[in-house]
Amino acid sequence: MTSRVLTKGILIVIEGIDGAGKSTQAKLLYNDLDRRNIPVIFSREPTDSEYGQKIRVLAQKGRESIQPEEEYRLFVNDRKVHVHTLINPALKAGKVVILDRYFFSTIAYQGALGLDPEKIRAENEIFCPLPDAAFIIDIPTKIGIDRIKNQRNETPNLFEKEQYLENVSRIFDSLNDEFIVRIDGKGGVEEVHNRIRIHVDALLENQFQTVIE
Numbered sequence: 001m002t003s004r005v006l007t008k009g010i011l012i013v014i015e016g017i018d019g020a021g022k023s024t025q026a027k028l029l030y031n032d033l034d035r036r037n038i039p040v041i042f043s044r045e046p047t048d049s050e051y052g053q054k055i056r057v058l059a060q061k062g063r064e065s066i067q068p069e070e071e072y073r074l075f076v077n078d079r080k081v082h083v084h085t086l087i088n089p090a091l092k093a094g095k096v097v098i099l100d101r102y103f104f105s106t107i108a109y110q111g112a113l114g115l116d117p118e119k120i121r122a123e124n125e126i127f128c129p130l131p132d133a134a135f136i137i138d139i140p141t142k143i144g145i146d147r148i149k150n151q152r153n154e155t156p157n158l159f160e161k162e163q164y165l166e167n168v169s170r171i172f173d174s175l176n177d178e179f180i181v182r183i184d185g186k187g188g189v190e191e192v193h194n195r196i197r198i199h200v201d202a203l204l205e206n207q208f209q210t211v212i213e
């Protein structure tokens with residue numbers, strides 16, 4: 001019997017402002033690869049680590065009580081746990097790892113709070129494997145805010161204020177690493193999924209080897 005395995009782990013990141021549709025797209029991509037018997041796992045940041053849980057409480061209750069630097073530490077500590085316990089082992093095992101947010105969110109969101117984006121990048125790149133592709137789903141801030149209000153039936157929390165998200169968006173726009181792929185987030189869910197899928201298929205094309213068991 002023969003089976004197809006990946007020659008190396010592949011890291012795919014989905015980024016964008018709140019309401020961009022990242023989580024929906026990450027799950028669609030996961031389902032698509034899983035259906036094709038490609039070894040894949042999905043994860044998201046913030047995680048459920050002790051640091052991630054503190055972040056989620058802050059997001060609901062108000063982040064004014066915490067300094068940007070302290071908040072930044074929580075995201076970095078959460079990510080260190082994520083990289084060491086899940087991301088690195090899965091990549092080593094030859095899986096596709098799909099992440100809903102990664103350190104580009106820290107560059108953009110904590111950068112928009114006044115921290116230095118270059119310092120954030122440098123500190124994260126010390127322990128974070130770089131992605132094979134980082135999709136940034138582009139939508140106008142207003143659409144993102146409307147989606148949060150209408151579809152999720154929620155009032156935007158303090159992480160989601162329009163002016164703040166404008167600044168976050170501007171930092172996402174400035175990222176120009178070779179693995180960044182900008183995806184138009186307007187249109188239907190399937191349309192956006194197909195835009196992402198074209199790139200993922202090209203990325204995976206030469207990464208398989210046939211194993212005889």
Ligand code: TMP
Binds near residue numbers: 103
């Ligand atoms: P979520 O809405 O994708 O669950 O993310 C929770 C919030 O956390 C979202 O508003 C973006 C924010 N965030 C940061 O500010 N910095 C980060 O490093 C990450 C991963 C998320």
